[in-house]
Amino acid sequence: MSEFPGSIAYFARAESRLFHLSVIKELKAKFGCRIHLYCNGVEQVAFYRKRPESEFLDSIEDAGFLLQAATEQPGDPAETLKTAARLEEKIGRPYSRLTSANRHLGRGFSPAGFYHPRSFTSKNATPLSIANGYNKVLSFFFDSFEAKQIDLAINPYKEAAVVCNAVGIPYRAMAGSRYKNLHYWAWNEHYENPMFAERYAELKRLGTTPELDLQRPYDAHMANRTDFFKQRSLTSAIKKSGYRAAQFAYWKIRGYEKGRKGYLPQDVVSLPFRSYREFKRLSQLSKTTLADLKDQPFVFFPLHIEPEAALQIISPEYLYQQAAITSLARELPAGVVLAVKEAFNMIGRRPPRFYEQLLEHKNVVILRTDQMGLDCSRQSLGIGTISGTAGLEATVSGRPVLSFGRHNMYNFLDSVTVITDETQIYPALKSICARDYDSEAIRTEGRRFLDALAAESFDMGRFDYRDMNSYDQENVDSCVEKLVESVRSKLPAPPPY
Structure with missing residues (x-):
């Protein structure tokens, strides 16, 4: 129909899933492209298959099995390490660079976040099982992208992003612009966008007088700040802890994956009390x-x-x-x-x-x-x-x-x-x-x-991650418009690390 990729790998995002379904619907209507949805777990797959928007998706499959695979010991350690060496060469980086970006497998790379909740994966994974997990996930993406002839990836996970880099598939991910409620399309997993520098150079060349100013931090920060200072009492800590304990019990009864594979219940339930105690101590220091x-x-x-x-x-x-x-x-x-x-x-x-x-x-x-x-x-x-x-x-x-x-x-x-x-x-x-x-x-x-x-961003209006429905069609339209502009740009992509 138009100059736009014909086969898209679209990665689901839990916190903005309804908005992205609207974007998918708009892309399908405008360009007729094939859209393949990659989900983070079988429960997410089930959610999307039940949605009426599933008619706009050419496939829906689970791509969120890294954490499970990274705790499984391989049958042939020598072959596992041989495969890991081959894939590390193919993606141009060691697996440790991938684990450093993973809050479960890379806890050691967050030395100032020691009491971030542990998980079943962080507790049980070993170097060999981690290599086994990445072997499976990277092989899955290489094979899947080739079979589906993917020529654009939207919101890909880190593991998918490095595969995109290896085979030359363009990457775009929605990211906050850190100003009001503006968002933009990042060109790589480091959230870079060369269009900012290009537009800046144009404005400087024209000698325009800057119009915008920062009167307060961006909207999401202000919302989180308000919530935090409202919930500093011991009563709030007890309520949070009780709510999280009830969540885990519910997940366990329903057999949900996050109830048996996610964060350790004792760490999550105790965190509100630790936060309450540490806030009081920090206030003294x-x-x-x-x-x-x-x-x-x-x-x-x-x-x-x-x-x-x-x-x-x-x-x-x-x-x-x-x-x-x-x-x-x-x-x-x-x-x-x-x-x-x-x-x-x-x-x-x-x-x-x-x-x-x-x-x-x-x-x-x-x-x-x-x-x-x-x-x-x-x-x-x-x-x-x-x-x-x-x-x-x-x-x-x-x-x-x-x-x-x-x-x-x-x-x-x-x-x-x-x-x-x-x-x-x-x-x-x-x-x-x-x-x-x-x-x-x-x-x-x-x-x-x-x-x-601001010129290279789109406005999400009243959108708030705490309310899935808090967006309007004009937000979807401007999001798609900026995505199209970004994909059609002739600027070179930032080099990967």
Whole structure:
């Protein structure tokens, strides 16, 4: 019908499944392409087969068997390792890079998230069973994509993404733009999009005056923040724990996979109490407010949730928050402090005495959790981050950025120093702490980037992940329009890691 891929591998997303079914329906109507849905488990398969939209799907199958396969010991260890070596060569990376992005198989790659709930898989998997699991999953995707002649993958899992890279199948995934309720189509698993830099360069060439500004963090963050501070009481912890215990009992009775293969019940049920206790302890350790730092120059470093896509997937080359804090503290000039702020949803998951260890650095302070990150960026001399939204907030606020992550959407800006070597940190910090920068020029640069970001994004309107039906047809239309523009773009795709 039109210039658009004819066979699409579409990966189901639980949190926005109804919206994506509407997108699938629109793609089918516009282009008549074949759409093959890959699900994360047999229960998800059953859900989609019962939906009326299943008529728009050419196939529905389970692709979510990695965690089960990764606990099964192979019959022939030597053959398993031989197959693993062949497939690692084919995808151009070791399996350990895949496990580092998996919150079940890669717990060791989240050292600052030690109390993130364990799972049956993380408890029972071995190096050999993990190799066996990846052998099965990667072979499945290679064979399935070839049989279905897939020429575009939408929202693929990490395992499917590396297969796409290996055989040259374009990748697109819906991602939050970190501004209002805008979203965009990422070109790889690191959430990069070369269209941002192209649009930014065009706006700069035209000399347009930036129109947009950041008055508050993006919508999803504000919703989560409100929920968190509403639920800080012991009563809320008891209710959450009871609800999760009831969930596990229900899943067990109904025989659901997540009741026997997901997170360990004891870890999930106890987490609300740990979070309640750790919040009280952190409140005693971190009493510093922005008002307290009024006359104290500081560099801001917001902590990341981990394990989380924003860290392990966006920044696979650099995963180490404690190392970043130590490096920044080591290179700070005298009289300047590093102000660290916890991510509220991470409280209760840190290793024992994590905060006390940070405070052993005499030039590190921990900000109170209720301090708004955007205000921290505005008051700081500059910010250090791995892959956080704070980088965007800093540039729009006229502050330079030290970026330890190599795939951040704002990394191409002149005010951002991408750290690829520790020796870069001191010169960058020295310049920042001497205020050797033009704040107004950075602010203009950041706001122009915001304009470019908005131009290449689509608005999800009233959509909220807590309400599956909270979207309108115009949101679907603009989503599809931006997807088509993205797929038809002649820009080269960002290189994979």
